Amino acid sequence: MIDVRDVLYVAVGLFALFNGLMVVTLSLVWLERKFLGRLQGRVGPTRVGPFGLLQAVADAVKLLMKEDVSPGPAARVIFYAAPLLVFVPGFVVWLTIPFARDLAVRNLELGIFFFIAFSVLSIVGLVLAGWSSASKYAALGGFRSAAQLVSYEIPIIMTLLAVVVVAGTMNIAEVVEAQASAPYAALLPLAAAVFLLAGIAEVGRTPFDIYFAESEVVGGPFVEYSGAHWAVFFLAEYVNTFVIAALMALLFLGGWRWPFGADLPPAAGVALVLAKTYAVVLVIFWLRATYPRLRIDQLMSLGWKALIPLSFAAVLIAAAQQFYGWPVWSLTVLSVAILAVPAVLQVRLQRQPAMERARRYARRAIAERARGTGEAVR
Amino acid sequence: MEGTAAPMSAEPQTGVVDMMLNMGPQHPATHGVFRMVLSIDGERVVGVRPHIGYLHRGSEKLSEHESYGQVITLFDRLDYVSNLNNELVFARAAEELMGVEAPERAQYIRTILCELNRVASHLLFIGTYALDVGAMTPVMYTFRERERVQNLFEHVTGARMMHNYFRIGGVKEDVPGDFAERVRSVVRHLREGVEETDRLLTFNEVYLARTRGVGVISAADAVSCGLTGPCLRGSGVAYDVRKAYPYEVYDRLEFDVPVGEFGDCWDRYWVRLQECYESLRMTEQALEQMPDGLVMAPGRRIARPPKGEAYAHAENPRGDIGVFLVSDGTDKPYRVKVRPPSFCNLVGLERMMDGAYVADAVAILGSLDIVLGEVDR
Numbered sequence: 001m002i003d004v005r006d007v008l009y010v011a012v013g014l015f016a017l018f019n020g021l022m023v024v025t026l027s028l029v030w031l032e033r034k035f036l037g038r039l040q041g042r043v044g045p046t047r048v049g050p051f052g053l054l055q056a057v058a059d060a061v062k063l064l065m066k067e068d069v070s071p072g073p074a075a076r077v078i079f080y081a082a083p084l085l086v087f088v089p090g091f092v093v094w095l096t097i098p099f100a101r102d103l104a105v106r107n108l109e110l111g112i113f114f115f116i117a118f119s120v121l122s123i124v125g126l127v128l129a130g131w132s133s134a135s136k137y138a139a140l141g142g143f144r145s146a147a148q149l150v151s152y153e154i155p156i157i158m159t160l161l162a163v164v165v166v167a168g169t170m171n172i173a174e175v176v177e178a179q180a181s182a183p184y185a186a187l188l189p190l191a192a193a194v195f196l197l198a199g200i201a202e203v204g205r206t207p208f209d210i211y212f213a214e215s216e217v218v219g220g221p222f223v224e225y226s227g228a229h230w231a232v233f234f235l236a237e238y239v240n241t242f243v244i245a246a247l248m249a250l251l252f253l254g255g256w257r258w259p260f261g262a263d264l265p266p267a268a269g270v271a272l273v274l275a276k277t278y279a280v281v282l283v284i285f286w287l288r289a290t291y292p293r294l295r296i297d298q299l300m301s302l303g304w305k306a307l308i309p310l311s312f313a314a315v316l317i318a319a320a321q322q323f324y325g326w327p328v329w330s331l332t333v334l335s336v337a338i339l340a341v342p343a344v345l346q347v348r349l350q351r352q353p354a355m356e357r358a359r360r361y362a363r364r365a366i367a368e369r370a371r372g373t374g375e376a377v378r
Numbered sequence: 379m380e381g382t383a384a385p386m387s388a389e390p391q392t393g394v395v396d397m398m399l400n401m402g403p404q405h406p407a408t409h410g411v412f413r414m415v416l417s418i419d420g421e422r423v424v425g426v427r428p429h430i431g432y433l434h435r436g437s438e439k440l441s442e443h444e445s446y447g448q449v450i451t452l453f454d455r456l457d458y459v460s461n462l463n464n465e466l467v468f469a470r471a472a473e474e475l476m477g478v479e480a481p482e483r484a485q486y487i488r489t490i491l492c493e494l495n496r497v498a499s500h501l502l503f504i505g506t507y508a509l510d511v512g513a514m515t516p517v518m519y520t521f522r523e524r525e526r527v528q529n530l531f532e533h534v535t536g537a538r539m540m541h542n543y544f545r546i547g548g549v550k551e552d553v554p555g556d557f558a559e560r561v562r563s564v565v566r567h568l569r570e571g572v573e574e575t576d577r578l579l580t581f582n583e584v585y586l587a588r589t590r591g592v593g594v595i596s597a598a599d600a601v602s603c604g605l606t607g608p609c610l611r612g613s614g615v616a617y618d619v620r621k622a623y624p625y626e627v628y629d630r631l632e633f634d635v636p637v638g639e640f641g642d643c644w645d646r647y648w649v650r651l652q653e654c655y656e657s658l659r660m661t662e663q664a665l666e667q668m669p670d671g672l673v674m675a676p677g678r679r680i681a682r683p684p685k686g687e688a689y690a691h692a693e694n695p696r697g698d699i700g701v702f703l704v705s706d707g708t709d710k711p712y713r714v715k716v717r718p719p720s721f722c723n724l725v726g727l728e729r730m731m732d733g734a735y736v737a738d739a740v741a742i743l744g745s746l747d748i749v750l751g752e753v754d755r
Binding site for chain 2: 042
């Protein structure tokens with residue numbers, strides 16, 4: 001039977017969550033601008049509010065007050081529905097993401113499954129946004145997003161599966177509780193690395209910001225959006241980034257359970273989770289300041305030739321350890337052994353003189369072009 | 379497909395139709411008002427048609443209605459990121475026509491300012507090129523460094539961009555007293571700044587992946603397309619007007635001509651980067667050697683050259699810029715013809731696009747480093 005109190009609890013929780021997420025998004029926008037500014041020899045926003053804290057608010061107000069234009073030949077219903085299709089899944093997954101042991105709107109038994117199911121949905125929104133905008137740039141961006149997000153969904157799912165196999169549960173809170181002795185980043189470094197990379201690609205941040213690449217497709221699926229609808233896309237991007245960072249903190253970095261153990265007061269636990277999440281977010285921002293953008297074929301080959309095989313390997317390791325009852329540390333050993341292969345290759349590459357390395361890149365690229373590989377990217 | 383809403387056609391289609399993608403004139407990566415019509419098959423570029431002329435101001439024709447001294451202001455507006463290099467080439471053409479030579483001090487001043495302008499122009503390229511391939515940090519570094527040059531120029535010439543400082547037979551006025559000191563400080567800072575960007579970008583894995591083997595043009599093709607400047611040297615041809623036909627005081631300066639190996643985007647970038655270091659080297663040498671004396675050749679204020687023709691060319695940051703002057707004996711040129719390096723370098727665009735992706739198209743166009751003010755004139 002449906003209990004009224006239960007419904008009320010969920011309603012209040014959703015309201016709090018929504019507002020909390022807005023605050024988080026605004027904080028992320030501010031943080032990104034300040035952090036990037038510091039990395040780039042600038043100071044970032046300073047004028048609106050103390051330390052420019054209200055800059056993001058001012059921007060949001062501006063966007064909401066702008067005229068909402070849609071192209072004449074656009075498929076209007078889909079055009080206006082697409083932003084919601086992107087934003088709602090990114091928001092809904094927060095239903096089951098806990099900030100502390102009992103601090104989640106609904107602590108679902110199949111929490112991880114719920115996350116996967118909903119995060120895939122946002123691809124549809126991007127493709128529809130691209131298609132309905134009646135713009136070739138948007139269409140190109142939409143196709144790119146479909147290719148990119150579908151490819152990178154697989155490594156995310158597989159690495160989450162590895163976590164599930166080791167933890168023996170899909171309940172996110174219980175996964176966190178299972179990391180009492182060591183965070184899964186230590187047990188499953190392979191899965192953690194693949195998850196972070198694929199996660200960054202999934203939310204389309206540099207160096208994987210290919211589907212809305214400013215200098216190529218001028219914003220991709222978002223190119224025709226303005227005002228509030230564009231703001232919704234913008235919001236979704238930050239919410240999704242925060243989801244990936246939060247999952248990283250909860251599933252791989254020990255959430256509130258590690259390193260201080262179970263007797264941490266809940267408030268401190270929440271602070272710990274947030275600290276870890278923001279740390280991951282800062283790493284993502286840092287990558288943005290450092291790297292250029294990959295090309296779509298390079299993105300696909302990284303996904304299909306590197307991340308997907310590695311993510312399967314992570315699952316196999318986890319499954320074998322569970323099946324044969326190997327000691328826990330064997331997970332780390334096996335993961336590190338697999339990670340060592342690309343690491344050693346990379347170190348050898350880096351130890352060459354820089355010019356020689358640059359030459360190798362040229363020879364390889366020219367040879368690839370002569371063979372005509374990459375044709376599959378259509 | 380034109381004009382309809384979605385990129386899908388309701389009519390039944392037999393076979394694959396390439397999509398036309400109109401890149402420019404309003405596109406963040408076309409660096410001005412250049413327009414490329416790309417035929418694309420998925421992500422592959424199968425054809426490219428460049429359209430120019432959006433910034434045509436008739437500079438050459440306008441020049442015929444200005445006196446020789448006034449034409450310099452029009453040359454400022456050709457390649458608007460290396461104004462002084464343009465001023466120099468017109469001044470030299472007019473000097474040749476009139477048979478005057480700038481005093482030694484003026485030549486040194488002009489050389490120093492031109493080399494600093496080259497660094498500023500290359501810094502602008504490096505920053506915006508990094509933006510083209512999706513890196514947002516280098517542009518902040520390079521603009522910060524470029525600002526030092528701009529401030530110096532403002533101090534010396536009174537203007538940040540349209541200087542109108544070089545004159546036929548010299549420069550407008552002598553440099554301020556603290557010139558040498560300020561140039562030394564700028565050079566020192568610039569060297570650090572260029573190195574900082576160099577460390578961040580040049581051998582960045584993703585940057586190498588994006589620019590190596592992209593937009594390859596062989597040395598033979600580069601020569602036959604008429605490429606000059608870093609675009610030509612990127613393909614391994616060591617042609618530099620400053621070495622091949624030394625002008626001003628370049629024969630007294632020691633410098634290398636960096637060349638690339640494969641003729642790809644990265645090589646063109648690398649050549650420009652190295653040229654920054656070389657230019658700074660040259661600036662320091664020229665500053666050491668600079669003598670005292672006049673900065674303007676003595677003579678009449680109003681130039682009225684004899685009937686005749688003259689051609690002068692110089693190494694602009696973008697390549698070999700040439701000016702052909704015809705005089706009919708009046709105080710205004712009868713004809714001014716410019717050989718703009720950006721325009722000539724665009725000839726290589728189609729060949730470089732062979733087998734490119736859409737993302738490469740942006741990288742390739744960026745690596746040519748065109749300035750539309752000069753392409754369209």
